[in-house]
């Protein structure tokens with residue numbers, strides 16, 4: 001299993017290099033997508049590689065010249081990477097309006113780096129019935145045309161359907177992996193799961209699918225079966241638009257907790273729902289965008305409650321508590337948190353808030369909070 | 381501390397605004413007892429409930445009203461005690477604090493109490509404008525409706541965004557209002573509001589012309605406290621005479637040569653970009669005044685119908701109103717970093733600006749977007765020095781005098797240096 005896990009890790013250990021190498025090998029164009037809700041299938045169908053833009057692990061330097069410290073980490077990190085030339089291998093970038101900050105990043109990039117393609121879509125963040133759906137469909141058509149122009153390839157419905165199938169297989173394999181984790185907690189470490197999901201955002205889905213199939217096969221063949229795990233089970237949620245630091249995941253586990261499921265951005269949010277095709281593939285993408293779960297704090301969703309979703313999730317997997325990873329300075333998460341906290345308390349699910357910043361200055365504060373949390377949920 | 385030989389000559393006419401504003405909020409507090417329905421609105425959405433006869437709050441208007449009366453800190457404390465996180469938009473926290481106070485009976489001053497609404501409307505041009513509705517809905521189950529006002533990035537974005545907004549208003553907002561009020565939407569009333577607004581803005585624009593004068597007969601702060609007639613007091617008949625009085629007083633000042641900053645007028649003309657610091661107007665003005673500097677213009681206060689000539693509700697008032705905001709006045713474009721350069725340039729040239737202060741709110745990103753790049757673009761284009769002051773519009777815990785004083789000092793030094801260099805080269 002170690003070997004296949006290392007192949008996922010090869011991608012995430014140095015995404016810049018692995019993507020650039022892939023591009024050199026295949027001659028495919030690379031399009032950065034921010035954040036994850038861009039229908040990558042459209043890019044894939046044009047035989048280009050969509051990658052979900054990520055937070056680097058390097059300290060931000062140039063990013064500070066363009067963004068204040070009270071912006072979220074991912075925005076400073078993307079700008080920093082771009083200005084340092086680390087994203088030069090990208091042929092284009094596509095953004096959509098999910099918050100004010102996501103509107104700001106493309107502006108700064110346009111002013112400071114040269115890209116042959118940079119676009120910005122207006123996806124409706126409100127559940128506006130036909131009005132929102134029709135508008136979004138128009139946006140996707142514009143997006144499709146832009147990608148066709150960039151790649152010089154027409155995107156047929158047949159090509160889209162083929163891409164959708166590959167993406168759905170990816171989602172289904174990841175869900176299968178998560179089922180394995182639920183049945184055999186601890187079989188994979190939190191950092192392994194993170195690398196597996198994250199690598200899928202950075203590499204061609206066909207290859208990711210193949211790696212996932214290998215991994216699942218190895219797990220099936222290994223004699224690991226349902227184990228009795230005495231450790232406290234926790235669910236992770238949040239960390240919008242970026243990966244949490246693996247050190248925090250290690251800390252949770254080293255303190256004697258096991259991560260049984262998650263609702264993370266680099267986690268189940270990415271693959272929980274399939275793209276169901278009903279006729280027009282672009283319309284089906286609109287349907288997926290409005291589908292729940294995940295319950296996304298960036299969308300003005302009045303029908304659902306993230307607190308209930310997490311409480312139900314916890315009940316289903318018999319989790320002892322929820323850890324809310326708050327992306328520091330992320331308004332959608334900041335404003336939702338008090339309600340999640342209240343609802344979880346009402347449903348009797350313990351919860352703790354952990355702030356995620358770009359630089360991991362000290363783990364000590366986080367450790368203290370997590371230790372206290374573990375005591376609350378009855379861990380020894 | 382700076383010693384000031386400069387003195388502020390306040391306008392007499394702006395004193396008339398207080399009772400108008402107080403009356404608006406008093407009417408809102410009394411609405412329930414009169415059987416009237418109440419809405420809370422954010423973004424440009426309050427005129428729709430006005431037209432159907434509801435009393436309506438305006439998110440930013442309430443925050444400025446509350447802060448201007450130095451009542452915001454107490455409500456923010458209630459919000460924090462109720463679990464709101466400090467990095468959250470302070471306007472959001474203020475409303476959460478107020479709703480907690482009303483529901484749980486915390487003591488707050490009578491004159492800033494906000495009754496709970498029958499409907500919340502989010503005119504979402506900032507994404508957070510719906511987050512506070514979402515939170516209130518989750519906590520109190522208050523009915524809501526949202527309409528999205530995206531900022532265009534390119535010229536070709538305008539038509540499709542306009543069409544999208546028109547559909548949202550016609551197909552979502554108006555039916556919801558009709559349902560809540562149990563009567564049809566009053567298009568005539570809506571047009572009437574727009575006609576009055578147009579008149580008020582035309583006179584207000586005459587007042588703006590006085591910002592071009594040297595010395596200035598009024599400062600941006602005088603205008604900031606006079607904003608309500610073109611925002612949430614829009615459509616009220618008294619709004620036109622208000623600006624007429626201001627205009628007449630300004631004309632008289634020019635005639636008698638009375639500058640806003642005595643004895644000899646302003647030494648530095650400043651563009652103040654970003655939010656107006658509502659709770660700290662006199663604190664900031666004191667700092668500027670002590671150096672003879674006057675705030676003159678800024679994107680935010682210029683956001684309210686700078687081109688009233690586009691207002692023409694004759695044929696299709698809703699479509700016209702949407703066009704006014706977008707392709708007409710280009711407001712949501714100027715708000716965004718993409719269009720900011722266009723309006724910055726206009727202001728610098730029209731109002732002979734010496735330096736720019738970007739007031740950067742730590743909890744609101746609206747005006748901050750692209751600020752550092754924008755300032756360096758303007759510095760390159762016009763050679764105008766600029767500084768960033770970090771703070772908040774209403775939360776006093778986020779304002780640091782030491783930081784402000786140091787940065788202001790730097791700004792004036794840079795302007796002086798620039799003047800010396802240009803005198804030298806002449």
Ligand code: SF4
Pocket residue numbers: 035072073074075098099100101102240241242298327329330331332333
């Ligand atoms: S982390 Fe939050 S604030 Fe930052 S881009 Fe994502 S949604 Fe916006």
Ligand code: SF4
Pocket residue numbers: 440469470471472506507508509743744745746
């Ligand atoms: S973030 Fe700024 S623009 Fe948005 S609601 Fe808050 S104060 Fe208003």
